[in-house]
Amino acid sequence: MHAPDALIALGRLDTARCDVTVVTREPGAAPVHTHTETLHVLVTEGCLWLSMDGAERPVRPGEWCCVPAGTEHTERYAEPTSAVVFWLREAG
Template sequence: MTEDEFRTELAARGYGEPRSFVFPPDADGEFHSHEFSAMVMVTEGEFRLGFEDEIRVFEAGEWCEVPAGTVHLEQAGPIGATILAGTK
C-alpha cells in the first residue's frame, strides 16, 4: 500500500489525519492499551506489534488496525521503524 492509498483508507474508515512516529533500532515497549482505535502503516523499517499470544511483524507498505482497549506492545526491528498512525 502506498502512503496516498493509506490516507484514503484512513478517511474511508473514519480515522483522523495520520501522525508520524519514529522508533529507534530494537525499541522494546511495555504492554499497554489505548482508549482509541489506531490504523498504522509502516513507511520504513520493521514494526512489531506484540499481543499476549503472538508478535506480528510489519514491513514498509504493510498496515494493521488495533481496536480500542487491545492490550499490546510496540517494538522495532534492528534498523528501527517509522510509522503513520491515524486514530478514532
C-alpha cells in the same frame, strides 16, 4: 527512508474523529499498554513487531495493522522504523 523531518515536525494533526501522527522509532520496545482510540498503522520504513492476542507478527513497509481500542499490545523495533498512525475515536 525515514519520514521527512518537516512532516514529523507537524506533530499530531487533530480532527473531531481522527488524529494522524507520523512517527520514527529507534530500536527498542514499548511496555504492554492500551489506547482509548483504535489505531491503524501504515509502516513506511523498517519493521514494527506487533504483539497482540498472544502472538507477535512483523509489519513491514507498505503493510497496515490495526489495534482495536482497549486492546493490550506492545511493539518492538529491531531497526529504525517510520510509520503513519491514524487514531480513530468512536462517534459521540
